[in-house]
Amino acid sequence: MLVVAAAQLLQMTGSASFGFENWRPTLYAYVLWTICLCWGQVLMHGEHGKRTLFVLPAAMFVISLTVFPLLFGLVIAFSDWNLSSTSGRQFNGLDNVRQMWADPFYWNAMLNMVWYTLAILIEYAIAFGLALALNAEIKARKFFRVAFLLPLMLSPVAVSWMIGKSMLEARFGPIARLARFLGWEDPSFFGSPMVAKITIMLMDAWTFIPFMMIMILAGLQAIPKELNEAAKVDGANGWRAFWEVTFPMMLPVSITAILIRIIFKLKLADIVIAVTSGGPGGATDTVTSFIFREYRDRSNVGYGTLLAMVYLVIIIIAMTLLMKLADRIARPRT
């Protein structure tokens, strides 16, 4: 199977004149190899081999749907593949990397991601406040819990239209009218780069704060009430009890909520695509929305794939560092 695949790869890259017309023989070789492997297991190991067969489908499945696409993606990432090009896919070495390095749109989108990610800290503070409120003995607590969760249940595209296109509409949108009533003569929520970026942050926050809130609320409810009662007996006021008892106890949950939220945030694209298309002038672009345009509007498969791969690597590195940092913060002090 490897020989067939290697021959095909050599032919595709122009390194060899032999090979097949397409990748179909490689697929057939893969299926045949799988069958032979299964058969070989049974012949060599008997009953034990038959038991192994139960694992093989899953292994083959992973190879087919994870390993192969990843490798294929890597090959594409180092190709010049514009769907409109008559010459098809061409290996182009590090050209895509050089292009990325000099691409101001991409780095602008990356910088935007830093701002969007930093906004999570504010989201977290708001979510914590809301969770504390919902954890308290207030009237209609169940109603508020459900009400606060509603934005999370909405599709981001629906949020885009409901808020970005309707409520914030510059002429007739209710928020624009209110802004005009309050003295903002010409309310424009997407006209200037900074305002547009903040508006997108607010829309995204509105959708996902409930997610953080519900996680924190679950954590708050898991804290034994005796701890806070003991703190009160020892003379701690509400503020001090929060900082000395509640907040430290909530650190593991908080870190988990923030990390998951960062993962969601790094994939932010739908609201941006639907509301601003990255504008004005790239001010609201995210890496994902930028890659989407590169692929959909410009059929630039090779370059788009490289950007996605690089972004994946950056995310993996960033998340690994963040998790180590989180681990250090959350580790009980000795």
Place this chain on the structure above:
Amino acid sequence: MKVELYEAITRAKMSRRNMLRGTAALGAMAMMPKVMGFGAAAAQDSVRAQILAIPGVGAGSPTDADWQKVGELCLGPTKANVAEGEFAGVELTFFGINNNGLHNILFRGLLKGWETYTGAKINWIDLAQADYNPRLQQNIATGTVDFDILAMGAPLEGDTAGQGLLDEMPEWVATQIEMDDYVNYLKAPVGTWGGKTYRISIDGDCHTFAYRKDYFGEGAIGGAEVPKTWQQVNAVSKAVVGQTDPLTSLPAFGYLDPLKGWGGFGFYFLENRAAAYAKHPSDPAWLFDPDTMKPRVNNPAWVQAIQDVMDLIAANAYPADQINADPGTTGFSQFLAGTGSMLMWWGDIGSNARTSDTSVVGDVVGFGINPGSDKVYNSKTAAWEETYNESPNMAYLGWGVYVTNRVSGDEKKRKAAWSAAAHLGGKDLSLWMSAYPSGFQPYRNSHFQYEEWTAAGYDKEFVEDYLGSNLDSYNHPNAAIEPRIPGIFQYYSVAEDELAKGYAGTYKSAQETADAIAAAWEKITDQIGRDSQIALYKASLGL
């Protein structure tokens, strides 16, 4: 005809009395050949009158039964070239879109009679508009073309005909569909590559100028005359800043430039301005130099167009948030709702003016061709010429039916495919598609015989004003024709991104913005292949 146009005309103007009068007239016309013994021409008139009465203007939207009936009545040209049952056993696959129950959905009914008569069977690949281009591009890129007949916009001819994927149109087809009847801009080179014809047109597209009549006239805020040049348009746009709209009493605005990207389609709006400055009558090219593919988008003419927009932004001449307004919003939510007084758009804005529930401008809207300019830039001499110039923008060039080279080796199948395509692009059938909801606009000179429309019950004044602006654009000698080269929407899309940066102030000047677009276009050209792009660009311009 676009659905909205049909509904507009019927809702606004048709009454039961008018309809009966029109039907009676059509009935009388249908009877005339039999009574008076007219020849073939009269018989054709009879068919045209009969199909225009199906289902009848004002009698609701046509149904599948109506489409089938129309298709049967228009089988005459097919019967002249194909014997009954000649394509028995042939199966064809038709690739197209199914937007709003139109296009492919309509074609099924229109081709039903053709299938019955010829014995061929058609299988359908229906796609949503958003899926159409990605699917087609992937088919092309991976060499997996799995269809015989293709409904496609002319801008994609570079991606298909330019790559040898289409079958050349046989001579008998050109005769059957009476290609000479096409409006000027749809004649060659549109639909041709390397001197070979591939396309049967079934649609026409262009941008026309829509304006508010209440802004213009003696004592009106926009001045006495409707602007005829972009210089005048800009002057009006600046002059009405701070004034009150005569219809809505909201702030008044002049010309509405859609400023936000639109997957490439937004670039057409800058083209409208640039065409008047950059499309010299002596030169068919205006986007690229045909010999080198060097972009002209950063020459003084294009820079002037970009500068116009930047000046209007600086003068606060646009509604708030215009920079983020979707182009669709500009047309349908702003102009139709009474914001702004001038707009360039495709056919549907005029029709919606009278039908949309949110439209308030139906009674005050007028139409014309793309404004001209007091001067025009000559790329060959690299100098401005102080002479009046106008150039309608043929944005998107309309839909056509093509046959792929999958059938080239099988003469029977090939003839069947071309026969089916010719049936859809037939002279009479196309009149019906122009007059009733189909998704297509008029594109033949014979479609503009207004008496046929009025006999069928349409309002003469509206038809002459609205369709007349289309006709004048179509047949203009200096029309700006879209280059049908591979990746054309990639060029447009990246230009939109750079323009957005320029409009947002990221670039210091119009020239810098235009230079950024030109640099990005150069990259795309190199990526797709400069030599092939040069050859295809020249072919698309008929050079």
